[in-house]
Structure formats: C-alpha cells, structure tokens
Amino acid sequence: MVDNNLLFQYLLRLGDDQQILSQRLSEWCGHAPTLEEDLALANIALDLLGQARSLYTYAGEVEGAGRDEDQLAFLRYENEYTNALIVERPNGDFAHTITRQLFYSVYMDLHWNALLSSKDETVRAIAAKAVKEVDYHVRHAAEWVIRLGQGTEESHQRMVEALEEFAIYTGELFEMDDLAQQMFKAGVGVDLTLLRPEWEQQIAAVLGEAGLRMPEVNWMQTGGRSGEHTEHLGHLLCELQYMQRAYPGMTW
Amino acid sequence: MVSAMAEVRSLDHEAIRRQVWEAAAAVPDPEIPVVTVADLGILREVRVEPDGTPVALVTPTYSGCPATRMIEEEVLAAIQLAGFPQARVETVLSPPWTTDWLSAEGREKLRAYGIAPPQTGSNSKRALFGKTSVACPHCGSAETERVSEFGSTPCKALYRCLSCREPFDYFKCL
Numbered sequence: 563m564v565d566n567n568l569l570f571q572y573l574l575r576l577g578d579d580q581q582i583l584s585q586r587l588s589e590w591c592g593h594a595p596t597l598e599e600d601l602a603l604a605n606i607a608l609d610l611l612g613q614a615r616s617l618y619t620y621a622g623e624v625e626g627a628g629r630d631e632d633q634l635a636f637l638r639y640e641n642e643y644t645n646a647l648i649v650e651r652p653n654g655d656f657a658h659t660i661t662r663q664l665f666y667s668v669y670m671d672l673h674w675n676a677l678l679s680s681k682d683e684t685v686r687a688i689a690a691k692a693v694k695e696v697d698y699h700v701r702h703a704a705e706w707v708i709r710l711g712q713g714t715e716e717s718h719q720r721m722v723e724a725l726e727e728f729a730i731y732t733g734e735l736f737e738m739d740d741l742a743q744q745m746f747k748a749g750v751g752v753d754l755t756l757l758r759p760e761w762e763q764q765i766a767a768v769l770g771e772a773g774l775r776m777p778e779v780n781w782m783q784t785g786g787r788s789g790e791h792t793e794h795l796g797h798l799l800c801e802l803q804y805m806q807r808a809y810p811g812m813t814w
Numbered sequence: 815m816v817s818a819m820a821e822v823r824s825l826d827h828e829a830i831r832r833q834v835w836e837a838a839a840a841v842p843d844p845e846i847p848v849v850t851v852a853d854l855g856i857l858r859e860v861r862v863e864p865d866g867t868p869v870a871l872v873t874p875t876y877s878g879c880p881a882t883r884m885i886e887e888e889v890l891a892a893i894q895l896a897g898f899p900q901a902r903v904e905t906v907l908s909p910p911w912t913t914d915w916l917s918a919e920g921r922e923k924l925r926a927y928g929i930a931p932p933q934t935g936s937n938s939k940r941a942l943f944g945k946t947s948v949a950c951p952h953c954g955s956a957e958t959e960r961v962s963e964f965g966s967t968p969c970k971a972l973y974r975c976l977s978c979r980e981p982f983d984y985f986k987c988l
Contacts, residue, residue: 598961598962598964599962601962601964601965601966602963602964605964605968606964608876608879608880608968609876609877609878609968610878611877611878612874612878612879613877613878615877615878616877683908686908687907687908687910688877688907690907690909690910691874691877691910691911692877694910694912695876695877695988698963701963702963702964
C-alpha cells in the first residue's frame with residue numbers, strides 16, 4: 563500500500579519539473595531565432611504543460627483536500643516547489659536553451675520509459691502518452707546541438723559555454739533522496755541512478771557528432787528537490803501566478 | 815419475467831448507445847474541421863450506465879492539446895441536443911492515442927484538405943525515427959522535405975514540396 567502523502571509529493575515533484583520548464587520555454591514565444599523555432603519551442607512547452615496538468619490533477623485527487631490542478635500550479639510558493647534546478651535556470655541564449663533541452667529531454671525520455679512499468683496505473687497512463695511526445699523533443703534538441711556544434715565558430719563557442727553552465731545541474735536529476743527511495747521501493751517510482759549510464763551514453767553520442775564534449779565536473783549543484791531554489795524561481799512564479807494572485811479564483 | 819425485462823432494458827441501452835455514438839461521432843475537430851472526432855479516433859467509446867445515463871469517452875491526442883477541452887464540450891453539447899441532457903463526457907488517457915487510429919476515410923479527408931496524412935504503423939519506433947517519405951497532398955510528389963517537426967498545432971509538422979514548391983502540413987505520427 564502506497565502512502566498517499568508520499569505519492570502526492572512525488573506527483574508534485576514530477577509535475578513541477580514539467581511545469582517550470584514549460585513556463586521557461588514559453589518565454590521564447592515571439593523571440594525565437596526563426597518562426598519555425600518559435601513554433602517548436604511553444605509546442606514543446608505545450609506538451610510539458612499537458613503532462614504537468616495530468617500530474618497535478620492526479621496529485622490533487624491523491625491528496626484528497628479538494629485542490630485541483632490550478633490551485634497546485636498557481637497557489638504554492640517557491641519553497642513548496644520541488645523541481646530540479648536545471649528547469650528554472652534562465653533561458654540564456656538559444657544555445658543555452660537547446661543544451662538544457664538535450665540534457666532534460668534525454669533524461670525524461672529514459673524516465674518516462676522506466677515509468678511505463680510503474681505499479682501505479684495513472685502514472686503508467688501519463689507516462690505512455692508523454693514518452694511519445696518526448697521522443698520528438700529529444701530529436702529536436704539533438705538536431706540543434708549537432709547543427710550548432712558544427713556550425714560557425716561563434717555557434718560552437720556558445721555551445722561550449724552552455725555545456726559548461728548546465729553540466730553542474732545534471733547530477734540532481736538522478737538523485738535518490740528519501741522520497742525517491744520510498745517511491746522506488748513502493749514500485750511507483752524508478753531507481754534514477756540506473757538511468758544515468760544510458761543518459762551519459764546518449765549525451766556523449768550527440769555531443770560527439772556535434773564535435774563537442776561534456777565538460778569535466780567535480781561537483782554538482784543541488785537543492786531543488788528539498789525546495790531550496792536559485793533566485794530565479796521566485797521571479798518566474800511571479801509571472802506565472804500573477805493573475806491568480808491578483809484575481810483569486812479567476813477563470814476564463 | 816425478470817430476464818425478459820432485463821433483455822428489453824439492454825436493448826434500450828443498445829439503442830441509446832447507438833444514438834449517442836452517432837451524435838457524438840459527427841462532431842468536427844475544432845482545429846481541423848474537415849475531420850470528425852470519430853475519424854480521428856478521439857471518440858473512443860460510448861457506454862450506458864444501468865440507470866440509462868450515456869457516457870462518452872474521449873482521449874486527447876497530445877497531453878497539452880488545447881482543443882481537448884473544446885472537444886469535450888462540443889461532444890457533450892451534441893449528445894444533449896440529441897435528447898440526452900443527463901449525458902456525461904469523460905477523458906481517458908489509456909491506451910494512449912495514436913495516429914494509427916485515424917480512419918481510412920479520415921486520412922483521405924485530410925489529404926483532400928491539404929494535410930498529408932500520417933504514415934501507418936506509427937506505433938513502432940522505426941516509423942517514428944526512420945527515414946520517412948511524405949507525399950505532397952497538392953501534387954502527389956514524393957520529393958518533399960521536412961522544414962520542422964513542429965507546426966501550427968501539436969499534431970502537425972511543417973513540410974515543403976520540392977516539385978510544386980508548395981509548403982504543407984503533415985499530420986505527424988504519434
């Protein structure tokens with residue numbers, strides 16, 4: 563029997579990752595380098611938003627306190643968010659955004675695939691939809707990394723800088739804290755450490771083709787899973803939550 | 815006596831189910847109105863509860879497809895208009911929607927509308943990531959190229975025809 567409170571926290575964590583990255587990517591809308599990229603990033607953001615909605619809706623049901631997806635998305639403060647730090651980092655330039663997309667999409671592709679054998683029926687159903695969407699995200703990011711890595715001296719250099727910046731945020735994705743351990747033992751979650759070798763291999767393959775390589779990292783940044791965030795999350799939430807804070811309960 | 819009544823009732827239920835299906839199935843997709851929710855395979859099933867309440871089950875194409883809510887509302891309105899004010903619409907996620915559920919008729923309607931229909935067998939990774947050849951819906955040429963895998967709606971990709979030079983949408987595999 564799975565503890566409902568733990569399951570609730572676990573679903574929120576998974577939902578927060580998707581929602582915060584969705585919000586970040588949607589900042590590109592109207593600003594991307596080309597019209598096609600504008601559409602692509604907005605579409606990817608939309609996929610992530612849909613996944614977050616499913617997770618929050620289910621989290622609200624599990625919690626049983628009458629909170630729905632909107633209340634969970636719009637009425638929590640930053641220390642109640644447990645997303646990984648990588649998704650809240652500012653977009654930076656296009657190379658930064660694409661680098662994060664590669665790191666994160668490959669990670670989620672492996673993660674959702676593993677969740678296809680979760681003992682929780684709803685998690686399995688959400689994963690089965692998400693995994694097909696994320697396939698497209700992986701390919702999108704990989705193609706761009708190769709294009710930028712092999713592009714001009716400038717685009718290559720920007721990729722090098724982006725890899726330097728985001729590499730220290732990748733360790734957190736595979737952390738097995740107490741909640742992750744318990745959900746793994748309950749058969750709902752997965753052992754994230756097992757995904758890491760495959761993730762490293764896939765990233766190395768793409769970077770290799772791009773003429774780039776993963777920087778050596780001696781330590782990893784962490785904190786998001788316990789609600790300790792960078793200074794950027796609060797600003798992101800200000801924008802995300804403004805309407806519901808200013809006009810509580812407002813609907814379309 | 816009891817079994818005869820049960821039989822009458824189940825016949826009634828079958829008639830309700832059929833009527834509700836017909837009403838719901840005719841609802842056009844809000845973003846691609848040339849195809850219906852039945853053509854797309856979004857309308858999964860209609861069942862009738864013991865008290866006679868019809869329930870239509872719909873499934874989203876992509877998790878974040880903004881048309882999902884509108885489709886639910888329009889399906890409900892169509893069923894109510896057909897004489898079932900107590901009907902309900904429920905969303906199901908599993909099994910996940912796939913472009914393989916598009917009917918043959920739906921594919922042809924898409925093509926005639928200027929959207930290249932998805933290739934069949936999209937369930938397999940090979941189809942998803944293998945080299946695909948998409949025929950131009952305007953001139954039929956196989957000489958086409960992908961511009962972007964993301965288009966004006968979550969379910970479409972952008973292509974261009976190298977023969978007639980027309981850009982077109984491709985209903986991408988999922």
